[in-house]
Amino acid sequence: MSQRLQTPDRIEADYTVETSVDPRQAVDVMAGEQSSGTFVAIPGETPELKARSAARVEAFEAIGTAASPSLPGAMETGDPITIARVTLSWPLANIGASLPNLVATVAGNLFELKQFSGLRIEDIRLPAAFGDAYPGPRFGVAKTRELVGVHGRPIIGTIIKPSVGFGAEETAQLTRTLIEADLDFIKDDELQSDGPSCPFEDRAQAVMRVINNHAERSGRKPMFAFNITGDLDQMRRRHDLVLELGGTCVMASLNSVGLVGMIEVGRHSQLPIHAHRNGWGYLSRHPMLGWSYVAWQKIWRLAGADHMHVNGLSNKFCESDDSVIASAAACLTPLFADKPCLAMPVFSSGQTVTQPPETFARLGSADLIYAAGGGIMAHPDGPAAGAASLRQSWQAAIEGVPLATAAASNNELSRALEASAS
């Protein structure tokens, strides 16, 4: 597959496909379905016209076989089932630099084609016109770090739990506990937005009172990602309220809001956008269906996402560590030569003091948000010790010092390691 960041004038997409049809014929069907192919001759169509807009098969490589079809409903020819990697391309002139129409073109009806018992989009590459048409992340890594005042190590964060149940004042009280524990970053749960039990406006005001008081006293303002997910006017109003109150981050659920809504939030926002990927499982859990994160995250970064959730190593969900690292590395890989659009990957789910060394060794970067729940709250000496133990673990990881060695001179880390081993 191509390693180029961007393409001069065609849109490219890489797929893994599985088919018992002649695989070269099958990929021709893909290209036809998503461009100028027709099943019967149409008055007015000409070879020139079709050639102008046709999708091209740029690369094809058979990489293996499958013993049985991964997905139901495909043609069964009785021939061996081939697994192949294929790259298609389209002229930019088919759709222009439009993200919503890009999705219809590179994904669209492909996943329902009878020729395939598996089809997954692995990557996309775009002409620079897309970078001109969309803002991309306005804050990304560098400006997020400036706002939080954390450099040279990950931003250490946590999530308000329980997900739902707390009212505004209870959320503010827990926020006080968490910022007194010296956390850099706190986020709403994705289930908490503006329910009658915890109205957004009340929560934002109560939480920002706590944060602003802390900032006045300490000179340091932790970042709180307020979940503004809702209808468009609600999201704009909530963003404006957070901004007015002196808040420094808003959060939205990508799969709940959708692409056009996120583009609007991206254009409107004067704060970093913390992009939550809940629902990701239905897009990606089957390895021969749907979207790879590498392809998917590019679309949201262009739309303006500053922070992108990527799960974490040894997480409580079902994703492999290889997949997590590939996702995080993708967020830190430039989209265009002149406009990198880097987003800060957010590690979460079962994260404790034990994962930083491997996370840093494999990712090769500390440009990330490291969010823990139990990893902070369950520290035997309380949340402040929990937060300190995570910073100590990350410092050791970055300096290449084994955790056991670092624990000898870092009591909080030592106590956290003891607790996790018991």
Add this chain to the structure above:
Amino acid sequence: MSQRLQTPDRIEADYTVETSVDPRQAVDVMAGEQSSGTFVAIPGETPELKARSAARVEAFEAIGTAASPSLPGAMETGDPITIARVTLSWPLANIGASLPNLVATVAGNLFELKQFSGLRIEDIRLPAAFGDAYPGPRFGVAKTRELVGVHGRPIIGTIIKPSVGFGAEETAQLTRTLIEADLDFIKDDELQSDGPSCPFEDRAQAVMRVINNHAERSGRKPMFAFNITGDLDQMRRRHDLVLELGGTCVMASLNSVGLVGMIEVGRHSQLPIHAHRNGWGYLSRHPMLGWSYVAWQKIWRLAGADHMHVNGLSNKFCESDDSVIASAAACLTPLFADKPCLAMPVFSSGQTVTQPPETFARLGSADLIYAAGGGIMAHPDGPAAGAASLRQSWQAAIEGVPLATAAASNNELSRALEASAS
């Protein structure tokens, strides 16, 4: 599972799940993950607080076993893998009547839980507050029929093909051919929106000139669904242009635009919204992952979709006929007792004169759009005969007359049946 249309004050969702864990424990994890469950005790949480917002398991039924896990990444206990149906419910107060937050609540992180080797959302039921908060379809079946002037039979339609390649004038010329063939409905392909090769404004003007001329001469205005898919301001401008030109329908791709964008289109639109589901395969192709159409279509109808694509019997894609009929029936089932929100199902993909009898017999309704491509263009006597043959087939289906009998007195139907048999 419940047959109630709506729920008094809780949100309900039905799932099929697959697990090798004790299935009752596994569904408790589902309920906890999507509400007030926490892995460690949190300062401030109380039993009352958790009870107020907790999701409840309303129903549970083991319905079978699986020989092997459907999806990778799940815990493997060595115990038998149970397939079960489960209903969860949430207090409306957790999120209020918010469609985006509904998606995060009923779907969200569930699909990534390690407890499950399969998880699919089958249906949702909502309190009437959702019907109050969102417009639902403004045109639906009855007003779409009024605009097209077709009653007592399906609206017969077709799609502009090739999907891409035609410019504005070529599209208008084909439109002339199609409306002279007496089609009720024509739609843009989902790959054609506003590319430089066929700008939206040029296409809308050229096509509406043809349609308006025809309407002046004949007194009948066929409905053309212009694909307005794009960024929000583009979609609004395109809608306004279509309205100003006298057009009667706009189309948008649900999975490209996303929920918040479609809610905005729904609130803005003064025309029926033809909702295209391209991309549906990545949400639903695996039977133990993702969304059933029965659950999914409810969200889009509430957002304002007037016409919903459902595929067709004996389609060229990989969906079963049972699934197609269940989808179409769902669109014609009321959402709320006082606000039915019916959407017109759109049958397409390989539709010809042969499918109407079974479609009508199984659906029990002719309130649908029946879109054919080759079924019209490939008629041996041309598109006008193709369109006539479809109307004749539907008339026979509705009257319960076998096609062979109807063909004796309907030449276009007879010729189409001969051609399809050869």
